[in-house]
Amino acid sequence: MNEIEVAQISCGSEYTGIQGEIESAAEQVGAKIIFPDIDLDEVEVAEAKFGLKVTSPDLKLMLARAISVVEGHTTADAVFIGTCFRCAEGALVRNEIRRYIHDKSGLPVISYSYTERTTADTLLTRMEALTTIAKRRSLLARETQSGITAGIDSGSTTTKAVVMKDDEVLGFGWVSSTDVIKSAEEAFATALQESGIKRDEIQALGVTGYGRFLLGDAFNADLVQEEITVNSKGAVYLADRQKGAATVIDVGGMDNKAISVNDGIPGIFTMGGICAGASGRFLEMTAKRLGVDITELGKLALAGDASAISMNSYCIVFGIQSLVNSLSKGARHEDVAAAACYSVAEQVFEQQLQEVEVREPVIMVGGTSLIEGLPHAMHELLQAEVIVPPHAQLIGAVGSALLASGFIEE
Amino acid sequence: MKNIFIYPSNSLILYDLVERFGHKPLAIMQEIRKKVTTAGIDSPPLNITPEDPKRGLKYAAVEVPAGVRGRMSLIDPLIEDAEAAILVEDAPIGFGCMGCQRTSELVGFLIRAKRIPILELNYPTSDADAENFVYRISEFLKGLEGATEADA
Numbered sequence: 001m002n003e004i005e006v007a008q009i010s011c012g013s014e015y016t017g018i019q020g021e022i023e024s025a026a027e028q029v030g031a032k033i034i035f036p037d038i039d040l041d042e043v044e045v046a047e048a049k050f051g052l053k054v055t056s057p058d059l060k061l062m063l064a065r066a067i068s069v070v071e072g073h074t075t076a077d078a079v080f081i082g083t084c085f086r087c088a089e090g091a092l093v094r095n096e097i098r099r100y101i102h103d104k105s106g107l108p109v110i111s112y113s114y115t116e117r118t119t120a121d122t123l124l125t126r127m128e129a130l131t132t133i134a135k136r137r138s139l140l141a142r143e144t145q146s147g148i149t150a151g152i153d154s155g156s157t158t159t160k161a162v163v164m165k166d167d168e169v170l171g172f173g174w175v176s177s178t179d180v181i182k183s184a185e186e187a188f189a190t191a192l193q194e195s196g197i198k199r200d201e202i203q204a205l206g207v208t209g210y211g212r213f214l215l216g217d218a219f220n221a222d223l224v225q226e227e228i229t230v231n232s233k234g235a236v237y238l239a240d241r242q243k244g245a246a247t248v249i250d251v252g253g254m255d256n257k258a259i260s261v262n263d264g265i266p267g268i269f270t271m272g273g274i275c276a277g278a279s280g281r282f283l284e285m286t287a288k289r290l291g292v293d294i295t296e297l298g299k300l301a302l303a304g305d306a307s308a309i310s311m312n313s314y315c316i317v318f319g320i321q322s323l324v325n326s327l328s329k330g331a332r333h334e335d336v337a338a339a340a341c342y343s344v345a346e347q348v349f350e351q352q353l354q355e356v357e358v359r360e361p362v363i364m365v366g367g368t369s370l371i372e373g374l375p376h377a378m379h380e381l382l383q384a385e386v387i388v389p390p391h392a393q394l395i396g397a398v399g400s401a402l403l404a405s406g407f408i409e410e
Numbered sequence: 411m412k413n414i415f416i417y418p419s420n421s422l423i424l425y426d427l428v429e430r431f432g433h434k435p436l437a438i439m440q441e442i443r444k445k446v447t448t449a450g451i452d453s454p455p456l457n458i459t460p461e462d463p464k465r466g467l468k469y470a471a472v473e474v475p476a477g478v479r480g481r482m483s484l485i486d487p488l489i490e491d492a493e494a495a496i497l498v499e500d501a502p503i504g505f506g507c508m509g510c511q512r513t514s515e516l517v518g519f520l521i522r523a524k525r526i527p528i529l530e531l532n533y534p535t536s537d538a539d540a541e542n543f544v545y546r547i548s549e550f551l552k553g554l555e556g557a558t559e560a561d562a
Contacts, residue, residue: 014456017459040503043503057511085475
């Protein structure tokens with residue numbers, strides 16, 4: 001297969017000391033980083049052409065490189081955009097270039113703000129998604145699951161497995177993640193048992209999630225795929241919104257994903273793992289503090305009023321402290337539950353949804369989407385249609401099983 | 411002979427002018443050269459590693475972008491050694507550029523804070539301005555202790 005060429009449009013990566021990490025992440029997924037060649041004249045006219053005035057010369061160079069990609073002077077299969085974390089001017093340019101390339105070229109594009117601590121591992125999933133979208137469009141065009149296939153999603157908090165036959169989930173397993181392979185074996189065995197299907201009847205297997213590479217070897221999987229593309233496919237498939245635009249939000253145990261999807265194919269996406277206060281773990285801690293099971297937290301939140309609680313911080317420690325302070329002042333448990341859900345939704349809204357095009361419907365997936373207060377809070381914030389599809393917690397496993405069925409026919 | 415900090419610190423024209431008047435130009439190219447010729451480091455293209463932005467903490471706190479701090483670690487020896495400076499503002503990119511405006515602002519501040527002789531000029535926009543630009547630089551350089559006559 002031809003090497004995928006990823007055009008890098010960035011400022012500061014060579015001075016941050018992480019250029020090698022970017023190139024290593026690309027290499028690991030069979031891609032090569034290229035830099036659009038630009039004449040000095042083109043840099044000098046880039047601001048006027050793009051319509052954005054900036055003061056840093058390297059940002060002007062970014063604008064010129066973006067124009068080169070869109071106008072076809074640079075041939076690339078995908079685009080990686082990067083600027084330094086905490087650079088406001090860089091963030092503005094990064095966002096506008098991402099939108100520009102997405103709208104004008106249709107090329108898959110990701111953006112990232114890096115520090116000196118950014119590693120190839122951090123970038124790997126994003127780069128893998130980028131190259132998958134670029135080179136596997138035919139696989140991603142699949143809209144039906146056929147034959148008998150299985151999918152395993154090795155998540156940071158839980159491991160999920162499904163067995164599917166002819167567009168139907170016959171059985172699933174959902175266990176806490178401990179040892180990657182043992183947890184997958186356990187979830188898979190439960191799914192097989194529930195479905196009444198024997199392991200040797202499985203025609204194709206797909207794996208995804210953090211432990212996907214380990215599982216790929218251990219289970220001899222047909223498809224080893226990152227979560228961005230798998231979850232996008234799984235979400236539009238389960239929500240029956242395969243055509244047109246949608247936004248997929250997955251609030252996970254360790255990181256969150258916001259993906260702008262068109263016809264089931266991811267366009268712009270972000271993966272955030274910045275703060276635990278915006279993760280499922282925060283909701284787990286809230287449930288524990290309120291003395292309810294996590295499965296009851298959502299219903300409790302629906303009966304509450306988030307605005308009745310003063311939340312002073314998004315931090316998981318200080319956020320819980322705010323909730324505890326409220327309880328000590330006699331706050332209702334329902335209001336505290338609602339405030340916790342609203343806090344997570346608001347943080348995802350502020351930190352991630354600003355970076356993607358939010359287009360209706362918003363499809364919320366992952367285990368946290370079953371905590372009813374969370375999709376409700378997201379609906380309140382976005383004033384948009386929010387769908388939680390059936391089997392939303394199994395999204396990665398279902399997406400893997402769906403895409404794996406493409407391997408039966410190959 | 412004095413160590414002359416030039417800004418933009420990769421300006422070949424300023425570098426040449428300083429050398430012609432018998433002083434030592436302090437330019438970023440020499441620091442990059444040291445980096446790329448250091449054996450045992452493999453962090454292309456400039457051999458700047460994630461350790462360099464940490465060294466840049468000398469000038470800017472951790473909330474300052476890593477790219478600024480990485481650049482500062484490169485410029486640090488130049489600031490340290492500077493005995494005089496020539497700063498040119500509003501220059502086109504072709505004259506030389508620092509890449510990052512925030513770094514430029516910080517470098518300008520640090521050089522001014524050193525209380526060394528500084529010549530600050532705007533980039534010339536006409537032939538007459540250009541002649542005056544070169545004249546003022548030559549007078550500044552000749553006036554510094556240890557200056558030698560230009561060879562051109």
